[in-house]
Amino acid sequence: MTLKAQTGGHAEPSAVPVPLPDRTRDTAEPGREPASEPETGSTPFQKPKLRLKIQDLDHPGAAKFLSSVNASTVLSTAVNNVLRLLYKSPSDQHTTVPPTRSVTLILRDMGGVAYTTGVAHLNPQLTPPPSITKKTDLDNDHKEIHFSLNYINSIAPATRLTHEITGVLTHELVHCYQWDADGTCPGGLIEGVADWVRLGCDLSPPHWKRETGGAWDRGYQHTAYFLQYLEQRFGEGTVRRLNDKLRRHKYEREVFWPELLGESVEKLYGDYVEKEKDGEKGCRVAVVGR
Structure with missing residues (x-):
């Protein structure tokens, strides 16, 4: 994933999960097959084990991350949002979610913004998108999201830290759960x-x-x-x-x-x-x- 870098700012404590907004159903065009809606009260999706690894606690980006979000809450909420938007319901016969037993968020000193590893269904004959790579030390049921401490440190103003961190993590988690033909x-x-x-x-x-x-x-x-x-x-x-x-x-x-x-x-x-x-x-x- 590539975003424009920003500079400056200091973190303000905030750990606010981001729920899905309420939306009214749009009307399909006449003659089109009606789109399906998520079922209410259905069996919840199976969640992966979530892990956090910070490779440099002394990096200023690490302090900003830890003071801006609750890692457990923000990752769990983002997983819920991704699954709810991409899939109807676990009980629906057409729902097939890519196997994802664990997701490890790795915060480290690197260039760029973030990328995801462990996407098993990528065709080795093709070049993957810039925010996805196949390389991982574990099997492909275990995904890793590598997130740049340098980028986190550059987010400004400080009031945008929670929103931007949550947005980047949500984007990368989609790569753990989407299909690519x-x-x-x-x-x-x-x-x-x-x-x-x-x-x-x-x-x-x-x-x-x-x-x-x-x-x-x-x-x-x-x-x-x-x-x-x-x-x-x-x-x-x-x-x-x-x-x-x-x-x-x-x-x-x-x-x-x-x-x-x-x-x-x-x-x-x-x-x-x-x-x-x-x-x-x-x-x-x-x-x-x-």
């Missing part, structure tokens, strides 16, 4: 799903914007906002169905999207771009009319 899914879509979950948890950082220039699958927040549009247009559970399709089939762009949503991804993205342009025009008209 046996390694054939574009890296931009993988990263877009991770940031879509982050969006759904109200954890977007202030620099994120709905930018429609460039390809639909350039990843991260750019693809996340496109996925959010699809979720609103075709109904709640659309991205969940996308994730499940990536479990069951290899990714072939010309087939994948028409089977899932009845249109090519190029047409869908074009509709999204036009909608955003219309929204911008409406804002300009409103401002001029004041």
Whole structure:
């Protein structure tokens, strides 16, 4: 995962878990298969063993992390949020979650922001997205999230520490639980799903914007906002169905999207771009009319 580095700031104690926000169900388009909703009161998902490893307690980023979040609470809540957004229910016959027996969060002195190891279903013939790597000392049921102490130390202002740390961890935990069509899914879509979950948890950082220039699958927040549009247009559970399709089939762009949503991804993205342009025009008209 790659984010723009920020500088300065001192931590203020805060350990606030981030629950999923209440959302009203969006209406699917006529003629589309209705998207599924999570079941209430169903059997909870099996949780992994959660571990924390800090490689340098003297690093200022370690102190900021420990004073900003309760590691057990923030990881447990993030796991709940990821599973609830990507899967319907453990009791649903179509729910198949990638095996994840443990997740170890490793805070260490390194460049970048964060990356995840132990993603077994990555195709060794393809280059993984930048925030995922296969290398781990354990079998692939055990995941590791490596989080940069340098990045944590750079988060500013200090009031953003809890929000940003939780957002990064939520993004990386998605990589522990999402499917990628046996390694054939574009890296931009993988990263877009991770940031879509982050969006759904109200954890977007202030620099994120709905930018429609460039390809639909350039990843991260750019693809996340496109996925959010699809979720609103075709109904709640659309991205969940996308994730499940990536479990069951290899990714072939010309087939994948028409089977899932009845249109090519190029047409869908074009509709999204036009909608955003219309929204911008409406804002300009409103401002001029004041």
